[in-house]
Amino acid sequence: MIVRVLGSAAGGGVPQWNCACANCRAARAGRAPRRTQSSLAISTDRKRWLLLNCSPDVAAQIEAFAPLQPRRTRGTPVDGMLLTDANVDHIGGLAVLRQGGNAGGFRVRSSALVRSIATAQPAFAPFAAPPHRWLELMPGELAPSEGDDDLVGNSLSIRTIAVPGTTPGYDGRRRERGAVVAYEISTRDGRSRLLFAPVFSAIDDALGGAIERAAVAFLDGTFYTDGELLAAGLLRKRARDLGHQPVGGLDGTLTQLRGVNARLIFTHLNNSNPMLDPDSASHARVRADRAEIAYDGMELTL
Ligand SMILES: [Zn+2]
Ligand SMILES: [Zn+2]
Numbered sequence: 371m372i373v374r375v376l377g378s379a380a381g382g383g384v385p386q387w388n389c390a391c392a393n394c395r396a397a398r399a400g401r402a403p404r405r406t407q408s409s410l411a412i413s414t415d416r417k418r419w420l421l422l423n424c425s426p427d428v429a430a431q432i433e434a435f436a437p438l439q440p441r442r443t444r445g446t447p448v449d450g451m452l453l454t455d456a457n458v459d460h461i462g463g464l465a466v467l468r469q470g471g472n473a474g475g476f477r478v479r480s481s482a483l484v485r486s487i488a489t490a491q492p493a494f495a496p497f498a499a500p501p502h503r504w505l506e507l508m509p510g511e512l513a514p515s516e517g518d519d520d521l522v523g524n525s526l527s528i529r530t531i532a533v534p535g536t537t538p539g540y541d542g543r544r545r546e547r548g549a550v551v552a553y554e555i556s557t558r559d560g561r562s563r564l565l566f567a568p569v570f571s572a573i574d575d576a577l578g579g580a581i582e583r584a585a586v587a588f589l590d591g592t593f594y595t596d597g598e599l600l601a602a603g604l605l606r607k608r609a610r611d612l613g614h615q616p617v618g619g620l621d622g623t624l625t626q627l628r629g630v631n632a633r634l635i636f637t638h639l640n641n642s643n644p645m646l647d648p649d650s651a652s653h654a655r656v657r658a659d660r661a662e663i664a665y666d667g668m669e670l671t672l
Contacts (some may be wrong), residue, residue, distance in 0.1 A: 371526070371555070371562045372413045372566070374587070375668040376421070376431040377406035378639040381459035382428065391602060402646060405666055406431055407459045408568050408638040410588065411438060414525040414557060420567045421451040422553065423481035428463030433555055450477030452528065454548040455536045455569055458485040465493040475501030481530065482506040483548035485521040487541050509551060529554040531580050534572040536613045543613070551611065555579050559642045562672040571613045573626055584632040586670055588664065591636025591645065594618045594652045598642050607616045617645065624659050
C-alpha cells in the first residue's frame, strides 16, 4: 500500500489567509513548509487512488502529485473518498470536484450520520445521486461489503471505527456516535494496517485498540495544548471544545500512547500549533517520544 500525504494542516492551512501568527509568517517567508488542508491518498498499484478526506485544496493537491492527474482527455485516477466527518475542511473538496470523476462517478463513503449532515448541504447533495454513489459504512463492520465490492479494485479492506467527537460547528457540535470515525485499512492479505484518525476528542478503548494494531497511525495533531488558541489570542475556544484531544500535556495523546509499537504520525496540524516550529520544546518532545509530524508530500510504503 502506498500512502501519500496530500495535505497535513487543519482547517485554514499554513499559512491561513487571515492569520499572521508566528507559524503563518514563517511559512509565508519560506522559513517553514507550507501546508494544505489534511488529506491522504492511498493506492496499491499507483493507478487507482482513494482519498482519505477531500479537502478544499484538492485541486492544488492533484496538481502537486502527478499520479492523481488525468491520463485521458477527461478522467481521473481517483476512485472515491473516505470521509471521517462532515467538517468543511474534510469534505469541501467534493464541491471542487463537481465536474465529475470517471464516467461511473465517485464512490464516497462515510458514516450514515456524516452522509445525512453533508448531503443536506446543496454543494454536496449531488454526490449522493448518479453517476456518484454515497455509501454508508457501519462502525465496526468491514468493507467492502455486499454492493460495495470495488474498493480500489477490491484490493483493500476497511474497518470503520466510531471515535469520540462532535458534528461540525454548522451542525451544532452535537456529540453523537458516527459524527467522527477513524479508518483502519488493510490490504486484502490482512497485512499493511494503516490507521487514519485525524480527528478525535479522546482515545477510547476502540480507538486505542486500533492504534495498538496499526503499523502506521496518522493521528489528530491539531493542537499541542488545550489552551493554545486562547493563549495566542486567536479564538476563545479550547482544543477539546473543538473536538480535538491535544498532543501534549499529562492527559494528551503522547503521554497516553507512550510505549505503543505503531509508527505515530501527527497530521491535521493547526497553524497555532507550536510543534510546527522545529526549534520549539513541543517539537523536541514529539521527536523524543519517537513520534513524527506529517508534511505535504510525505510518502510511505506499507
Ligand atoms: Zn479539520
Ligand atoms: Zn497563523
